[in-house]
Amino acid sequence: MKATLFRQHGGPEVLEYTDFPSPEPKAGEVLVHLRAAALNRMDVMVRNGWPGLKLDLPHINGADGSGEIAGLSNGVTEFEIGDRVAINANLGCGKCEFCINGQDNMCREWHLLGETIHGTYAEYICLPVRQLYKLPKNFDLHTSAAAALVYQTAWHSMVKRGNIKAGETIAIIGAGGGVNSASIQVGKYLGARVVVIGSNAKKLKEAESLGADILIDRSKEEDWSKAVFISTDKRGVDAVVDNVGTTFPLSLRALRKGGRLLTVGNSGGPRFEIDNRYIFAKHLSIIGSTMSTLSDFAEVMDLVVAGKLKPVIDKKFPLKEAAAAQERLWRGENFGKITLDIP
Numbered sequence: 001m002k003a004t005l006f007r008q009h010g011g012p013e014v015l016e017y018t019d020f021p022s023p024e025p026k027a028g029e030v031l032v033h034l035r036a037a038a039l040n041r042m043d044v045m046v047r048n049g050w051p052g053l054k055l056d057l058p059h060i061n062g063a064d065g066s067g068e069i070a071g072l073s074n075g076v077t078e079f080e081i082g083d084r085v086a087i088n089a090n091l092g093c094g095k096c097e098f099c100i101n102g103q104d105n106m107c108r109e110w111h112l113l114g115e116t117i118h119g120t121y122a123e124y125i126c127l128p129v130r131q132l133y134k135l136p137k138n139f140d141l142h143t144s145a146a147a148a149l150v151y152q153t154a155w156h157s158m159v160k161r162g163n164i165k166a167g168e169t170i171a172i173i174g175a176g177g178g179v180n181s182a183s184i185q186v187g188k189y190l191g192a193r194v195v196v197i198g199s200n201a202k203k204l205k206e207a208e209s210l211g212a213d214i215l216i217d218r219s220k221e222e223d224w225s226k227a228v229f230i231s232t233d234k235r236g237v238d239a240v241v242d243n244v245g246t247t248f249p250l251s252l253r254a255l256r257k258g259g260r261l262l263t264v265g266n267s268g269g270p271r272f273e274i275d276n277r278y279i280f281a282k283h284l285s286i287i288g289s290t291m292s293t294l295s296d297f298a299e300v301m302d303l304v305v306a307g308k309l310k311p312v313i314d315k316k317f318p319l320k321e322a323a324a325a326q327e328r329l330w331r332g333e334n335f336g337k338i339t340l341d342i343p
């Protein structure tokens, strides 16, 4: 099969479009002919490598993908050849106490597709049946690939962990990234009033097109927590979606008493100082999570298929141009998801 892979960590130049052996489905697995993959910032971080990351090289990037069933192992009855499927990149073992309890994103043997095992920048992939969501015939495979990781992540954090309800006011830090744009849509779907703190006017305009109610430009207001306070009659917001990290100090100030800070990432870096007094004096909760569970994934994909959550696709690149696609993502030039078209 064709794949875009890397044999050593490094910049975009290490990506190589080449031939690679096709995988064979093991018991309980299916073979998927991928037609679309979607990019995440994690792809670039894995390509660059980090201390302690040990991969079997060559490695294939990619957590998100959609395609058609091309092969079945013995006994698989859930799918037929040709069925269209979206992939859930959150890989639990299916056997540990957390997986049995339906909390597979807390699995003791947890893997993320494309991080520690070969991902979706390839023509074929084999996965256990439980990792696949059956799409309606003719559902666009780029749309489903673009949805899978970011919507399940936003859904689990905001609905299952953060308990965001209709009528609440939430602030989302950042508008351009995949999880943040999904979070704006999920917030509106839940009936919340959504405040977006964006880095510039262009990103805020894009946030507005997704339904954001109140826009705050942090290039003009360094201490945007004050603007959030004013926009809520000095009450503060019920929850902040903060996937930047270094913005925690301002997020804690922007929350009302008893508010929740939700986080699934740290695009601004992992280490920063916070003032503990805000946490106890304001009765705040800091709630972290990553990815979602199998049942959340099915729930959120049902909403995507029903057109209630609509992934924005920024640009499609051919699989062989994955390096250019990753550069666009890493420079933050995209609005919505960048996808790869797989032959």
Ligand SMILES: [Zn+2]
Pocket: 092, 093, 094, 095, 096, 097, 098, 099, 100, 104, 106, 107, 108, 109, 110
């Ligand atoms: Zn497990």
